[in-house]
Amino acid sequence: MAELNQANQENEQGTSEAISRRDFVKKTAMLGAAAIAAPSILGASLANAQQGATVLDQYPYKLPPLNYAKNALMPYIDEETMTIHHDKHHQGYVNGLNKALEGHKELQSMTPIELVKNLDQVPAEIKTSVRNMCGGHVNHTLFWNCMAPKGGGDPRGSLGDQIRSDWGDFKSFKDEFAAAAGSVFGSGWAWLVIENGKLKITKTSNQDSPWSAGQVPVVGIDVWEHAYYLKYQNRRSDYINAWLSVVDWGYADGQYVRGMKM
Numbered sequence: 001m002a003e004l005n006q007a008n009q010e011n012e013q014g015t016s017e018a019i020s021r022r023d024f025v026k027k028t029a030m031l032g033a034a035a036i037a038a039p040s041i042l043g044a045s046l047a048n049a050q051q052g053a054t055v056l057d058q059y060p061y062k063l064p065p066l067n068y069a070k071n072a073l074m075p076y077i078d079e080e081t082m083t084i085h086h087d088k089h090h091q092g093y094v095n096g097l098n099k100a101l102e103g104h105k106e107l108q109s110m111t112p113i114e115l116v117k118n119l120d121q122v123p124a125e126i127k128t129s130v131r132n133m134c135g136g137h138v139n140h141t142l143f144w145n146c147m148a149p150k151g152g153g154d155p156r157g158s159l160g161d162q163i164r165s166d167w168g169d170f171k172s173f174k175d176e177f178a179a180a181a182g183s184v185f186g187s188g189w190a191w192l193v194i195e196n197g198k199l200k201i202t203k204t205s206n207q208d209s210p211w212s213a214g215q216v217p218v219v220g221i222d223v224w225e226h227a228y229y230l231k232y233q234n235r236r237s238d239y240i241n242a243w244l245s246v247v248d249w250g251y252a253d254g255q256y257v258r259g260m261k262m
């Protein structure tokens with residue numbers, strides 16, 4: 001987090017060029033490692049896709065495969081919704097992002113997370129496309145990762161401890177999270193994020209990413225109607241409760257631990 005905060009402060013002071021150089025050095029090193037380790041990284045694609053650079057993060061970006069079968073989250077999330085949501089909607093964001101970056105070589109060397117973290121470096125004529133398409137890609141990658149068959153239950157590890165410490169108990173957290181997700185007006189997301197080293201429940205509109213606000217997303221629920229309408233129609237609260245039954249708190253704990261080191 002310290003580094004993120006520092007990056008934000010630097011951005012505000014208008015020294016984004018320095019960040020760009022530093023990120024370039026870091027990402028070049030990571031891409032080198034990714035190229036050498038490509039076969040095994042492909043196998044663990046989704047787990048890695050949210051953090052650091054992998055072969056999936058090299059332009060043209062690719063849709064990360066799911067770590068589980070499309071029917072594995074039933075009865076909470078149905079197979080048809082998973083199929084359309086992943087194969088059509090998420091693929092659409094990846095395609096849109098790749099198209100937006102055509103001819104922008106300087107941006108093609110960035111990972112999707114780096115792009116949404118540094119929208120101020122994106123030229124005005126493609127900024128809206130990158131914000132929407134790259135946000136959609138990054139948001140959905142975390143969304144698939146933070147669900148699992150046999151998910152749900154209570155959060156574990158240091159994340160679980162921190163949630164219980166901050167909210168008093170897990171039920172209070174769940175109530176606030178469900179209320180946030182239920183109150184997103186129109187299309188958007190509700191998130192558990194790290195901001196300045198502390199956990200916080202937030203919302204974003206459309207495909208805006210917490211990364212763009214200097215936050216690290218830990219888990220996020222997609223409340224666009226495409227995420228639930230086939231099974232739940234207008235009953236968004238039923239979908240939110242169902243989603244809480246498939247949250248992979250083990251993954252979330254890993255994301256929290258990694259995020260706290262940023």
Ligand code: MN
Nearest residue numbers: 089222224227
């Ligand atoms: Mn979606």
